[in-house]
Amino acid sequence: MAAQRLVVIGGDAAGMSAASQARRFRGPEELEIIAFERGHFSSYSACGIPYWVGGQVQDRDALIARTPAEHRERGIGLRTRTEVTEIDVARGRVRARDLESGTEGWTSYDQLVIATGARPAVPRVPGIGAPEVHGVQTLDDGQALLDTLAAVPGRRAVVVGAGYIGVEMAEALLNRGFEVTVLNRGEQPMSTLDPDMGRLVHTAMDGLGITTVNGAEVTAVLTGPDGRVRAVRAREADGERAYPADVVVLGTGVEPHTTLARAAGLPLGASGGLLTDRAMRVRGHENVYAGGDCVEVLDLVSGRERYVPLGTHANKHGQIIGANIGGGYATFPGVVGTAVSKVCDLEIARTGLREKDAAAVGLRFVTVTVESTGRAGYYPGAAPMTVKMLAELRTGRLLGVQIVGRDGAAKRVDVAAVALTAGMTVEAMTALDLGYAPPFSPVWDPILIAARKAVAAVREAAG
């Protein structure tokens, strides 16, 4: 009998990283680990689902880093198809239901990890429950969508939402031979970018044959007498319109899946995510940790809590939680808001604050936008790249960078992510010793060109 019991709710990145890391620190004789997962799978790459649906990744199992059986071999008592229905913080126990048998019971814990992830923000409109309407959060979702794609007679797909998931799914459906229409509530696709940069994405999507409708608020999914999807209706500035559809994919973004935490009285932030301290302990609860897509994180640039559901953070959280439970010491300092994505060969990246984020925390700033290329202009394959940079007035501190371009555009944002973390000024950035060779960069890297222009803008604004 182990001295202590760790219970983990959620069998994906944060939860299972925490369990695995705790296990590395402490053996089964010291720490029993029980993990509950509602679905069939564990430790998989949800971010990989669009590429599996799109056919670049052939095999679903390639997305699985570690199967339930592999976790069990490592001494983690993972119970799949088991849903936690209640957290009883006062008595240190959770209630779980076996989804196959329906049996339900309490399991006590000494330490708890809440890693319940995110759920799609599903529009509450008529017809949304039709069988050809799919979210893509889990492997089960992905399989269901693939089954629909194989079964539907037509080739018209409507994607609701034009964020990361929306544009990635638009590419996936295009690759599967569908005509794709993206219905976007916002002014431009990719609302994680400023609209001027989102417009570049829109233009590129047009070029790829993806129809994007901006300012379109979905009001209903229309079904036929057989119950099958026929169209998606949306309200636009000039009235309502119906977009014929054989399949509908929800790329409407996600929200923290914190129903249990809320019911248990745990502290939630403005986005509905759990609030933790730097060691990823739920605030005010010494033995309850939370991480991954169900928590809010500190934005190091704005100084505010934000909701940033990303696999890379979830994995870091899991490692940190596991180390702390295991008796080590680790903390998560926060994020700067880096995200990269692509639609076909168009690369999209951002880090730090958008204009509206900076304004929201009272920062005054300049913005500059430069056009450059990812390689020396004369080198084959050199393609345009647009870099937008925000810098604080007077101090010249870097506040954010957005990039839209082709080969080599996305990961260039990492330079800005490190500079943001270090609190660099754009003037200091102009001297950065970045790698240069004609196949990889113009002699002035686009980031350096933007920084130089930002320096001039800061100086000019100072008068």
Place this chain on the structure above:
Amino acid sequence: MAAQRLVVIGGDAAGMSAASQARRFRGPEELEIIAFERGHFSSYSACGIPYWVGGQVQDRDALIARTPAEHRERGIGLRTRTEVTEIDVARGRVRARDLESGTEGWTSYDQLVIATGARPAVPRVPGIGAPEVHGVQTLDDGQALLDTLAAVPGRRAVVVGAGYIGVEMAEALLNRGFEVTVLNRGEQPMSTLDPDMGRLVHTAMDGLGITTVNGAEVTAVLTGPDGRVRAVRAREADGERAYPADVVVLGTGVEPHTTLARAAGLPLGASGGLLTDRAMRVRGHENVYAGGDCVEVLDLVSGRERYVPLGTHANKHGQIIGANIGGGYATFPGVVGTAVSKVCDLEIARTGLREKDAAAVGLRFVTVTVESTGRAGYYPGAAPMTVKMLAELRTGRLLGVQIVGRDGAAKRVDVAAVALTAGMTVEAMTALDLGYAPPFSPVWDPILIAARKAVAAVREAAG
């Protein structure tokens, strides 16, 4: 008549950037600008020459950012085919010879920019002057090599030296259909990397069909009775050997071209490069600036002066010199030693200190090496990437990173370059918010994986 005269020696990156920037600040009525260039061309990308020779860049003129005529239109009195033969610092004048007419005369200056660049470190061996032996420093060199490649009857090429120029020229000659042998004096190719990382480059070059001979010191270029190259002889550990050759390319690295500066009594460093202050003024000379491949720069990691001839630094130097001459204020803080290159699809990158550099300045450190991929393992095209990281003992400060891999390997080094500039510890690096999406990175970026391993190594070494 302008109030002041600026004289620039050298018509490439540093010199013409300085001239152009100074012109932006001050018009012709305030500042006369005269620039002397020995060759036919101005403001070209010497780094692009291997790709022109290799055929990826079809047109020589694509490498020229601004022609002499364009400079003249902008009010810069550029005199090509004119060689400066003496600098008279005491009287503020330079002597120049028109290489066509042979006429020579003095030109006085109020401010001087020395941008004489680098010259190949040519091995002093018999036969080195044969017509099929080529350096690749200038466009004139590149054209001469292309003429030779078109004229020689055989297809055997020997490249002397396995640094950046050597490996890039090996690729270029391979692309032109030559059998390529690289004679390398060192233990492994790419001596700018530690030998364990150089070995990876060696293996990859083998795979490309490039023969690399390590530990080979060239002793002679052998010519036939017609004076044409037949072979290159090299001394190796087990004796001398001759490598048949129709053409020989010198990739033996370069040295600062500071003959004039030395004769003028200007201060030179251990590598023979000019020593400047942060404003790029030659030390002790208020009105003499120097930049580009003829100066030494401060290495921010070791705290020592180093010789780092790279176009990206030359351009920065030129901008800074021009701003200072123009009445602005700008400084060059130094470098961290970033360099990227490729041989076919193998990408090679480094920044900061190698093991021997760190040891040379008395630093004690740990090294770790990790294997990862540039994309999520399941994403098409994911290829191995090796990252080596050096961190200081006790403090855990990052000291250097070397990367060898495929798609996306080289520019990843920029993350480390910024971290070095910011003086980050490897522990701080583990929390960096780097861009993640399956086409661009595993969920743990290879740099993060290396940083995590380095943290463990620092801790372990502390006992």
